[in-house]
Amino acid sequence: MAFRLKLIPDQTNFDFFRWQAVTFGLSAVMIVASLVVLFVNGLNFGIDFRGGTTIRTESAQPVDVAAYRGALSGLDLGDVAITEVFDPGFRADQNVAMVRISAQDGTEAVTPDTIAAVETALRQIDPEMTFPAVESVGPKVSAELIQTAIYAVLASLVAISIYIWLRFEWQFSVGAIVSLFHDVIITMGIFALFQIRFDLTTIAALLTIVGYSINDTVVVFDRLRENLIKYKKRALREVMNLSVNETLSRTVMTSGTTLLALIALLVLGGDVIRGFVFAITFGIFIGTYSSVYVAKNFVLWLGVRRDWGGTDPKDPKAKRKNVSPFEGAEEV
């Protein structure tokens, strides 16, 4: 026998519905908590969404936030936020800070004079200071960026639910969408809780989570559909448990390899994309959880029509719902 690392034994027989009240409750609590945090704290929007300017500074001397603030206080810039950036990849003499200036009046992104004034003021602290990145977004664009971001997330949710409805049944589609909202809201809640910067790339991360979570969910659904045909008489709940148990090994392996790659990126990938990678990493956890505990539980709750192919129409467990004419016409 060659050695095999088995994260999950060959045959598992977990009852995934046993703790249904707890997991549903946990999900509900997390969603409510996320919404509360979102409402109270709000998201820490980056300049993509609120407009303004960020300047990245790099200096050989340690960053003294108070000194930076002092240097900029005379410039009448409005709201200025200064944060020091830490990264294990930095050299010993590499001290990085981000200076964020709120949007100035008018639609223009920023005037070169403002940037020059800020740079001159900061160079008084360290004449050798460099500014490796300067980004500025005007208020006009930022409003549009928010709009397209919301459209993007909604459009992908709609497109996915249509695909799943066509491939499976509407109950699956509802289950998948509920779990996707679940994932997106909780991830946003984490962003609001820890005040992690929320910008355009975060939206990309959210959509990636949507993609990953649905990927995971679909694999379970696919097996469920197969087993529903195979075991026509068994209770839906039982077949669901069997399906999740059968795909559990795959779920854990794929989440495992993806997390390995992402954690490497989180630790070693540099500070510029850390927020982005953090969102995806967190989303993989929540997405895996939701495909096991949220999506199919919703399907169980809604019930599934089980008379594919017209055989065995009197299955006592079959629940009839008002279904569209397309359903059941799907092959398997």
Add this chain to the structure above:
Amino acid sequence: MLQIDRWKRVLIFGICLLGLLYALPNAFYSRVEAHNDAVAQIEATGVETPELVAARDGWPSWMPSNLVNLGLDLRGGAHLLGEVQVEQVYKSRMDALWPELRRALAAERDTVGAVRRVEAADGLLTIEIGNPDQMARATEIARGFSTPITTLTGAGQQSLAISAQGARMTIQLSDAEKALTDDRTIQQSLEIVRRRVDEVGTREPTIMRQGEDRILIQVPGIGSAAELKELIGTTAQLTFNPVLGNTSDPATQPGAGQFLAPSVDNPGLFYILEGSPVVTGEDLVDAMPGSDENGQPSVNFRFNPTGARAFGAYTSANIGQPFAIVLDNEVISAPVIRSAITTGSGQISGSMNFDEANQLSILLRAGALPAEMEFLEERTVGPELGQDSIDAGKVAASVGFVAVIALMILSYGRFGLFATVALAMNMVLLFAILSLIGATLTLPGIAGIVLTIGMAVDANVLVFERIREELRTARGPARAIELGYEKAMSAIVDANITTLIVAAILFVLGSGPVKGFAVTLTIGIVTSVFTALFVTRLLTVMWFERARPKKIEV
């Protein structure tokens, strides 16, 4: 049984080999880049210096030399999003119309009475006439300045919208004409920006129209967005110069007060031009594509009074002689003067098609930006920051790669090894496709690649887990492998199509780095499905044919 036709095997191997060949240049990035730059420069100038030849020979020319395009966040450079103030053109059109209209109305002073312009909003021309009861006649005269619109969408409409009330008449551009004007303004702005950015000669700038009235400008390797703004702000030089002769020798020494300018249309042809221009672009009011009396494509242009006078004097004295239209020291066109042009408007016709006429009219107007640009978004990334990101991305990708390989081999043994080979092939194919289509790799794009490393094994995992299950039902190994692939198929397809949907939406709605992420994610999905379904399977089958094991373990 497990069978793959020979031609299929050849095809799979062939694709992998091609992938390797096209991914390879990226492993020698700087050398290939130097080679490409040298080839381009030698082609453009025709001059071969030893340094250029050395750079060119640094990479064999028979090898593919397509590289992954590095985005601004990786290479460093400046990004600007400008909004063209298209309404400014409406105003200047109305301002230009006023003197002509006044002259026309003044000619009929006896009927319409005194005419004066009244203060009105920008883009409106409001005039008051002395005899309100003659308004019908006045509008008729104004209508004479309107031309029918000939595009499909605007067919049947006039270029001017004229309304009259009492003694007042208000003229503005019609909606159809505004749409046409906007389009022209943006095209013209794009052309001017492109010319000015090209002048600095940095590598592959991206200059494209975005939405209705915006222009996106991305220039790698430029110090800052402020520098780029300044560059775009400088005016291009348009002049009309007398032609003294032409030559094919770029080393020709022109005489005093003369200069040598290359032809845009005929590479290798150089004109010797009189140094002082007859007319400059500042005197040009407008240039539009049109057709001459024979129905041939032409470009119609118009000078202001000063320009018209100078041009008229020159053309009447030099009938039969060529003159050159010079833009930024390049000759766009050198037509021969057929008759004196004293009206201030002229026509350039000759061997050109409608597209060329349109292009030339854009170039002619390319003197100054037709309308101001307001910059809505600007980003500067320093080259060191980009390099740091690349380095960090490389380290993270390698560590992630090794960790995934270890987990796969520990979990699936020999089959894990097959999956690993497929994963490596996946990366190779990903880079090959990115290079071939000239996609831009951005920082989130690197994250997309790392995510692909993690997710790429998913299809393999699905298959392997399926084979394990089938083995438990005590079928023979060959049958188990076959069934494993068969049964895992629908899950693989569904799972990847949903991810593709997300990637497609990201691509359509995303901008900049997000788009880059969508591109790598999309290609990553396609290549990972290919490698999992074909490469791993082929490896498995080939091993199986040799070893003929009675029992397999996955």
